[in-house]
Amino acid sequence: MKISRIIVAPHELIHACRTVIANHGRFITMVASDECGREIDRFVVRYIFAHDGKSMLNVVESVLTESNCSYPTLSSMIPAASWAEREAHDLFGIFPEGHPDLRPLVLHDDWPEGVYPLRKDYALREKQERDSFSSWSYPKVEGEGVFEVPVGPIHAGVIEPGHFRFQVMGDSVLHLEAKLFYTHRGIEKRSEGMSVVKGLYLAERICGVCSVSHALSYVQAIEQISETRVPERAIFLRVLFAELERLYNHVGDIGNMCAGIGYAYAVNHGAHLKEQLMQLNDFIVGHRFLRGSIALGGVTEDITEEKLRYIETTLERVKKEFNEIVEQILSHDIVVNRFSNTGILSERIARELSTVGPTARASNYDIDVRRDLPYAAYDQLVFEVPTFMEGDVMARFKQRFLEARQSFQIIEQVINRTPKGDIRVPIGDLIPYSFGIGMTESPRGENVHFVMVGENNTIYRYRVRSAPYANWPAVPICVPGNIIPDFPLINKSFELCYACCDR
Amino acid sequence: MTEIEEKLSSRIKQCFARSLHIRHVDSGSCNGCDFEITALMNPVYDIQRFGIDFVASPRHADMLLVTGGVTRNLEAALRKTYEATAHPKMLVAIGGCACGGGMFGDTYAHLGGVDKILPVSVYVPGCPPRPQAILEGILHAIERAHELESSRKGNGAYAARTSNV
Numbered sequence A: 001m002k003i004s005r006i007i008v009a010p011h012e013l014i015h016a017c018r019t020v021i022a023n024h025g026r027f028i029t030m031v032a033s034d035e036c037g038r039e040i041d042r043f044v045v046r047y048i049f050a051h052d053g054k055s056m057l058n059v060v061e062s063v064l065t066e067s068n069c070s071y072p073t074l075s076s077m078i079p080a081a082s083w084a085e086r087e088a089h090d091l092f093g094i095f096p097e098g099h100p101d102l103r104p105l106v107l108h109d110d111w112p113e114g115v116y117p118l119r120k121d122y123a124l125r126e127k128q129e130r131d132s133f134s135s136w137s138y139p140k141v142e143g144e145g146v147f148e149v150p151v152g153p154i155h156a157g158v159i160e161p162g163h164f165r166f167q168v169m170g171d172s173v174l175h176l177e178a179k180l181f182y183t184h185r186g187i188e189k190r191s192e193g194m195s196v197v198k199g200l201y202l203a204e205r206i207c208g209v210c211s212v213s214h215a216l217s218y219v220q221a222i223e224q225i226s227e228t229r230v231p232e233r234a235i236f237l238r239v240l241f242a243e244l245e246r247l248y249n250h251v252g253d254i255g256n257m258c259a260g261i262g263y264a265y266a267v268n269h270g271a272h273l274k275e276q277l278m279q280l281n282d283f284i285v286g287h288r289f290l291r292g293s294i295a296l297g298g299v300t301e302d303i304t305e306e307k308l309r310y311i312e313t314t315l316e317r318v319k320k321e322f323n324e325i326v327e328q329i330l331s332h333d334i335v336v337n338r339f340s341n342t343g344i345l346s347e348r349i350a351r352e353l354s355t356v357g358p359t360a361r362a363s364n365y366d367i368d369v370r371r372d373l374p375y376a377a378y379d380q381l382v383f384e385v386p387t388f389m390e391g392d393v394m395a396r397f398k399q400r401f402l403e404a405r406q407s408f409q410i411i412e413q414v415i416n417r418t419p420k421g422d423i424r425v426p427i428g429d430l431i432p433y434s435f436g437i438g439m440t441e442s443p444r445g446e447n448v449h450f451v452m453v454g455e456n457n458t459i460y461r462y463r464v465r466s467a468p469y470a471n472w473p474a475v476p477i478c479v480p481g482n483i484i485p486d487f488p489l490i491n492k493s494f495e496l497c498y499a500c501c502d503r
Numbered sequence B: 001m002t003e004i005e006e007k008l009s010s011r012i013k014q015c016f017a018r019s020l021h022i023r024h025v026d027s028g029s030c031n032g033c034d035f036e037i038t039a040l041m042n043p044v045y046d047i048q049r050f051g052i053d054f055v056a057s058p059r060h061a062d063m064l065l066v067t068g069g070v071t072r073n074l075e076a077a078l079r080k081t082y083e084a085t086a087h088p089k090m091l092v093a094i095g096g097c098a099c100g101g102g103m104f105g106d107t108y109a110h111l112g113g114v115d116k117i118l119p120v121s122v123y124v125p126g127c128p129p130r131p132q133a134i135l136e137g138i139l140h141a142i143e144r145a146h147e148l149e150s151s152r153k154g155n156g157a158y159a160a161r162t163s164n165v
């Protein structure tokens, strides 16, 4: 992938980004960093845009001095930039002038004002007292018969933490506010100064269920900096692992969505199929979530011919059962009734918020990193990218089904076409303070990793824009107009991970 | 049934009148450990056949399974859940993060292992531990609670209830 950089003064940011968008640049994220260590005064903001189909990224960057660390916000032009700018405000104390909503995002309200943990002069382990005077502010709906329903952060099931405030009238939701970032662990700060080799283990642990995708994004960023050419066999095996990851997620999610309507039969069938896929993962690489399969410069483990055949027969069986169960689910009246027209995400909002993955595609926003900015061996494989127009729960359900079917086909091709050869090469030199951007399509959508290396093969700045980070802002928009009991269903249909959003 | 499963099943009968209620708390996990707990409920491991159920409220729970090291943003929620849990408040730390902070360790936003703020009965390492290991961890926690209780009460009520079954 080619990266072309455009360096401008802060007041020219808006103009520069507008030009890139006019040339069909798709906004991906903004990365802020404190680069005082390399004698830059002091902060740098980088707006990243992709040129789909051209394997090219544009990075519009600008330096903000310590004495005047504000810049004009881009959120009014690019709504998707809103969170990234808010986050940079929280963590670095740089100020996007004119931003409509600068409430704390990543650090919650009890974090003291004026303390910025991602600045280089803030020690990793330094803790802060809680500021008990500030409280979370959010818009409320007022009027007769309007009630507020708070839910979370700890939920009733075995799920991740997040807090939701519903403003309701009867059963109907009028407004939803989501407060996230409960699982914010400070991973980006943690990585700074870490060797790039160790960084891979951290990348795999950003999210349990998109481990391969995160690991792959990370190693691709490092390989881009070091101009490493990964062997052919390795890039095919990378596709194999990435698609096995997509499969166990999509198959599990298909069952899990039925949990949103209490359809236990389908839930258990989905869980059973998913378990078979996870046991398959365990058999081929020794880890149920495929951790430890991706290496810098290739993959860690070769997959023998015998294992490839075993994958083939297992998937043959799973595919058959999967098709049957989906057919049964979709022929159920209650499923059709509850799934259709529920939680609609319109195409316009899907585009404006730069949503990604199955969420975007089910709303007719046709993007997929595997096809548009190909990596690993995807450009040598034949597959389709399904899309739907409706944008409702049903569309997201069918989207996963069709994508899983494509994954079966991709794996089939990999099994029959993987060339012989090395599975790993040493990575080349890493020139200090150069950066790379790795992008992969996880089961939830595009995962983007920005890595800037420092001296002695260490990480200087690491920023992860996961797929859920891009998609979460869309969820609260889809809920008003639906009834509260449909929220778990809508939420499950997006199937967003909290951990890789919060980092 | 494996040896562990048999023991678990009989211990639950003895010590918890046939049913053990568990509440799961994610205190900052990567979701991996959570998924393995969910896997325990699938038709392959089917944890419910031993009389184990996951409950919505900590007030109904005999045991807490905690996944993830404790983040600053979840510390209060974890403490409240623990306070609300019924005695004997068995807390099982699931996974490397809950056991000792894992890869993330000590940061401005992450305190590290659960035992930094609450007493842990059993540590189940792994990243994530396999479902079988979690099951074994639950068994150890029951046995520990049982031992503590019997030694405290001597031949009292607890032991009598045990012999009835």
Ligand code: SF4
Pocket: A205, A208, B028, B029, B030, B031, B032, B033, B067, B068, B069, B094, B095, B096, B097, B098, B102, B126, B127, B128, B129
């Ligand atoms: S122990 Fe591993 S799987 Fe479990 S929460 Fe920590 S990083 Fe995730």
